[in-house]
Amino acid sequence: MAHYVGLDVSLDETSICALDENGNTVWQGKTSSKPEAIAKALSVKAPEAIKIGFETGPLSTWHWHSFKEMGLPVVCLDARHAKAALSMQVNKTDANDAYGLAQIVRTGWYKEVEVKSMDAHLIRALVSARSNLVQLRTKLSTHLRGILKTFGLFVGTTWNGAFEERVRELCFGIVDLESIVEAQLSVWRSVCEQIENLTRQIQAYVRSDQVCRRFMTAPGVGPITAMAFKAVIDDPGRFRKSSSVGAYLGLTPRRYQSGEVDKSGRISKCGDSLLRYYLYEAANVILSRVRKWSKLKAWGAKLSKRIGKRKARVAVARKLAVILHRMWVDNADFKWSDAQPA
Incomplete structure (x- = not known):
């Protein structure tokens, strides 16, 4: 019978819960948080594990790569989604969290996180x-x-x-x-x-690095911004559309829609804050310092007159992130415009 495992990872110990296909508890216990110790416990208590789930956290990258090297069927769950499900429990304990994570991976109600290299x-x-x-x-x-x-x-x-x-x-x-x-x-x-x-x-x-040098053909992008963008995105194939990169970096506005209410707020600011800061600085350079004309600069200049410089910088930063991703996917340098400003 297939087993579904939930791991509630802490610094020293990890709570483990293994369920069968019907949601019945096969085994619950604790072991050391070292990947080798967890794998050894699972090989004895849940040898038929087909999914092993744990939340994103400080140790998630180490555990995910270690389990993958061992050939274990591990999935990393978005902590925000897991929290929504675990908050339904009356008592907050490590054992209950491990049980809740096991139920999440058993039912498939989760969003898997892509762990970077x-x-x-x-x-x-x-x-x-x-x-x-x-x-x-x-x-x-x-x-x-x-x-x-x-x-x-x-x-x-x-x-x-x-x-x-x-x-x-x-x-x-x-x-x-x-x-x-x-x-x-x-x-x-x-x-x-x-x-x-x-x-x-x-x-x-x-x-x-050829990818970083290609990023630097775009205006406002220097070595640090190029390197930070490559590190955060890691694999451009993770995004089906380049426009999704803006939302991933927290540069798109929040939205609340319910019934007759439909409001857009400030940008979400989710994702990597350091890269978001570098892109904002690059946008500021494009609008205020770069003399060479481009469609990106022209679009930002028009937007600045209509909605103000501060919001225009955020919009240009978002568009720059989308352009950098498309340059990466297409293996193409930034395309400058021959037109001059009026």
Whole structure:
């Protein structure tokens, strides 16, 4: 008899529930969250498992790839869909969640999530690490500016890495302040060095990757945006239509329709927030800095006059994501327009 298995995964232990075709419990228990331990328990307690389901989470990528290598019939469930079903239970326990997940995979009422490759996660980790360090550098420099303002010292605008020199110049001779500032400047300098190292890694990867170089033929798209887009999408074949990429990245408006009520709200902001930020910045560059004319820029310029610059940037970011996906599918570079603005 076929078995359907639900896994409620936590950091140390995983609750397991195996059901038969009629929904009767075959076995319930706990084991270590290591994929090998889970597979060993299933081989003994549910040897006829035809579906093994668990929710998306911090460990889902590791478990999914490990189970696939072992040849197990694993499916990764959308946590939002699973939550809607599990919320019907009176008592919230790990055992009950595992039982609910097993029932979900048995009935087929679930949405399977496409798990990205480990290479895509590695690329995304590189882009994310650089972004976090850039935020830390900004936070340190802002804090230093605030400290110096207290004593009537103003850093002002600095260019080409002159921030450190300007700060030292301002607090020169103030012994107590120098020691406080020096501690933070040493960290700021180290963060800047690591940002440069990660930036060089990104540039080296992009130079050797044909897909990223093709993305960079589009206006406003640099190495970081190209690399982030490739990491998040991973496989362009996941999308039947290129227009679906905008919704996947949270760049389409929410909608509520019931009876006579039909309202559209702000963008959903689901999906990868970092890539969404990079696409928005690329859209801003297209509308304000790129001088070469294109249909995308013309469309964004008309839209900006009608609905405002802020909403136009979001619309251009969405359209840029769709264009990048189509370029990837068609193996084609960005098509510029020969027409000039009126």
